[in-house]
Amino acid sequence: MVSRLNSLLDFDSISATRIHSFFSLAEKIKEGKMQPRYRGEVAALMFFEASTRTRLSFETAAARAGIGSFYFDSGAKSSLEKGETVEDAILNVAAMQPHVLVIRAPADLPLREISQKINTPIINAGWGAFAHPTQALLDMMTLREAWKVQGGSEQGKKILIVGDLKFSRVASSHIQLSQMLGYQVGQCGPESLLSDSPHVQTFKSLTEGLRWADAVMALRVQFERHGSNVDFSKETYRQQYGLNAVSMAELSKNGFIMHPGPINHGIEMESEVLADPRCLVLDQVKHGVYIREALLRSFLGEGE
Ligand code: NCD
16 A cells, blocks of 8 residues: 555655556556556646657557546647636646646746645646656666566666756656666766766766666757757767767667657767667657556556
């Protein structure tokens, strides 16, 4: 028996035991052991930033479990056009009493405060550069399975994150999750994009980092968040930190290659890398549906 789930905004208020129970449930779902069991339960998806994978994988996950979902499209004709605030829109959707709210929000939305004003639990589907917990969970489900085949686990494993850690919510969530699950995070990239977390080991070059790593994760360079604070051009980034067939020769043959997507081909990753047998990019997407179904089911009370 574990305590009831309130919201999943980051990994601050969640235990490692709970995280392992998400993985176990996601694994059972993957093995086809969980039947759709809901009828009338509703997940409300509200995305205030662009999304392809995260949105569609939540929708697919809900459908597979039998949970109804509706999508509030902030770009379409909604009352935001009439001047309604994002916060008001969320409070109103919460008043319709969905069982869970899945929200993608820009950094300036006070998601934590909003979650305290409503009874509906919120799953963070990407919030500013702060956190993207479901992405870190699906990445780790993917790697745990890949390492299990090799006879290992995530304990002590080394993940090199390349590029834009500073502005990436995916990196922020991995730094937090690594502390709970016992894997290590390394980084390399342009100075202006590096994380200052004490939990991250910094490498001077991509080659040095790749020789250390058990897995490498390229991140999309978050151009929309940089303003004028950058110390590199796209071309120098590509030359120094781009993953390509030549740089991938430095990664162990038992290593793995990841990217949360969307990929900027020709900047952080060349298309040829997707054909590398060590590349898990589409496996990440596949596991995203299992993890999100496990989360939706957990928020509806399964596993308590
Ligand atoms: C990421 C996001 O939106 O944070 N994408 C995703 O959810 N798969 C990464 C990104 O936009 O760079």
